[in-house]
Amino acid sequence: MLGIHLYNTLTRKKEEFKPINEGFVGIYCCGPTVYDYAHIGNMRTFIFEDILRRVFLYNGYKVKHVMNITDVGHLVSDADEGEDKLMKALRREGKKPTVKAMMELAERYTNAFFDHSKKLNMMKPDVIPKATEHVQDMVDLTKRIEENGYTYKTSVGLIYNTAKFKNYTKLGRLKLKAQRAGARAKVDEERRNPSDFALWITNQPKHVMQWDSPWGRGFPGWHIECSAMSMKYLGEQFDIHCGGIDHIAVHHTNEIAQSEGATGKKWVNCWLHGEFLVLKKDKMSKSKGTFVKTSDIVERGFDPLAYRYLCLTAHYRSKLVFSWENMEKAQQSYNSLKNRVSLARDEKGKSNEGLRKRFEKEFLDGINNDMNMPRALAVLWGALKSELSGPEKIELVERFDSVLGLNLLKEEKLPKGAAELIEKREDARKRQDWDKADKLREKLKEIGVVVEDTPKGTKWKKTG
Ligand code: AMP
Numbered sequence: 202m203l204g205i206h207l208y209n210t211l212t213r214k215k216e217e218f219k220p221i222n223e224g225f226v227g228i229y230c231c232g233p234t235v236y237d238y239a240h241i242g243n244m245r246t247f248i249f250e251d252i253l254r255r256v257f258l259y260n261g262y263k264v265k266h267v268m269n270i271t272d273v274g275h276l277v278s279d280a281d282e283g284e285d286k287l288m289k290a291l292r293r294e295g296k297k298p299t300v301k302a303m304m305e306l307a308e309r310y311t312n313a314f315f316d317h318s319k320k321l322n323m324m325k326p327d328v329i330p331k332a333t334e335h336v337q338d339m340v341d342l343t344k345r346i347e348e349n350g351y352t353y354k355t356s357v358g359l360i361y362n363t364a365k366f367k368n369y370t371k372l373g374r375l376k377l378k379a380q381r382a383g384a385r386a387k388v389d390e391e392r393r394n395p396s397d398f399a400l401w402i403t404n405q406p407k408h409v410m411q412w413d414s415p416w417g418r419g420f421p422g423w424h425i426e427c428s429a430m431s432m433k434y435l436g437e438q439f440d441i442h443c444g445g446i447d448h449i450a451v452h453h454t455n456e457i458a459q460s461e462g463a464t465g466k467k468w469v470n471c472w473l474h475g476e477f478l479v480l481k482k483d484k485m486s487k488s489k490g491t492f493v494k495t496s497d498i499v500e501r502g503f504d505p506l507a508y509r510y511l512c513l514t515a516h517y518r519s520k521l522v523f524s525w526e527n528m529e530k531a532q533q534s535y536n537s538l539k540n541r542v543s544l545a546r547d548e549k550g551k552s553n554e555g556l557r558k559r560f561e562k563e564f565l566d567g568i569n570n571d572m573n574m575p576r577a578l579a580v581l582w583g584a585l586k587s588e589l590s591g592p593e594k595i596e597l598v599e600r601f602d603s604v605l606g607l608n609l610l611k612e613e614k615l616p617k618g619a620a621e622l623i624e625k626r627e628d629a630r631k632r633q634d635w636d637k638a639d640k641l642r643e644k645l646k647e648i649g650v651v652v653e654d655t656p657k658g659t660k661w662k663k664t665g
């Protein structure tokens with residue numbers, strides 16, 4: 202059997218995955234910063250991580266999936282300047298800057314995030330630690346980093362001296378000299394290197410979330426949160442760390458510097474990064490206001506799982522262009538896929554063990570080849586269109602859908618023969634044979650199915 206192969210950002214190579222503990226994989230994913238709704242670009246990254254987990258489950262692994270909630274410390278700029286994104290959100294919403302209001306805001310957006318995740322059929326991570334509930338762990342880890350000589354103090358707080366950490370540029374293949382010339386964020390004068398960053402932030406008296414620490418009253422930096430919470434739940438060395446591609450150069454680079462600076466040993470074996478969902482010209486961004494939420498998709502009459510389908514049509518390391526037109530196409534394909542599945546339910550046919558096994562192997566080869574989901578989808582389509590018997594097709598759909606997560610078998614059952622008529626009608630419509638299409642619509646009505654043609658494809662429902 203072909204093992205799982207994944208593209209590791211650390212080595213820039215596709216590698217066969219080797220777990221630290223036989224049959225077990227520990228996965229940490231940087232979770233949402235809960236100052237606003239997550240946009241569908243964020244959700245693309247979380248869907249890719251959900252698929253990753255499902256691929257491991259499909260391969261018989263036991264998985265521990267940890268995803269944090271950032272509810273403090275993520276500043277509006279990577280340069281540790283400006284305010285906390287959550288403080289800014291309080292102002293945006295006209296709320297008083299109190300602990301209570303802050304917690305209410307974080308909870309509201311956390312709940313919205315899980316509501317959207319559920320709509321997209323994502324499995325809930327096994328552990329969902331909140332930053333504000335792990336400040337002591339962050340303080341303890343920071344103390345270790347300090348003891349090892351990686352820090353200095355400025356008026357901003359306790360700063361990590363990146364020049365002291367030998368492998369600082371490794372993950373991002375960074376050229377710090379070029380950055381020093383000014384590409385990276387503006388630096389305050391006390392900072393020794395432009396890439397240095399805050400572990401603990403002090404002197405922000407207006408910030409409502411503050412804790413005591415050896416470096417004064419303040420709050421943790423965003424990067425230390427992920428180091429502390431991942432190690433708490435997965436140990437000082439674990440298998441996989443994921444996030445969006447934007448996290449390579451700063452956030453994940455800093456996480457490695459902190460974690461390995463504290464323990465003195467290799468931290469994470471494999472780093473996976475998902476490419477961005479983009480608009481035709483711009484990137485999807487909360488701060489620019491060019492963002493679409495999962496609930497917007499639903500409000501426009503789409504099935505959120507059609508968005509999941511859209512994500513599966515592109516490899517996670519390729520850019521995916523979002524447009525409402527692409528969304529309509531994805532909805533149509535998703536509808537036809539489900540219709541094919543309904544059709545298979547009524548099919549008899551002769552079973553063909555050899556052919557079934559071939560599809561299973563092709564599917565596994567696809568998902569184990571760095572999660573080639575477009576290939577996996579193509580195998581599913583191929584199986585549904587093949588000569589396999591109905592029950593064999595349904596069996597494959599059930600297995601494959603445990604990875605795809607498209608709820609392909611959840612749909613209510615159509616009356617006998619209906620799926621076939623819908624399929625024929627779609628063919629007729631493609632040929633622009635409207636007479637035939639109308640006749641088939643009448644036939645469907647007789648057996649209790651109403652079909653409706655919408656720009657998002659043909660929809661159907663049972664009458665009674
Ligand atoms: P945030 O809540 O801003 O910390 O982002 C949550 C996740 O979404 C991170 O892993 C980001 O890297 C990722 N992300 C941000 N923008 C996009 C985008 N346009 N497409 C895909 N992933 C994104």
Ligand code: ZN
Nearest residue numbers: 231232427452
């Ligand atoms: Zn993180």
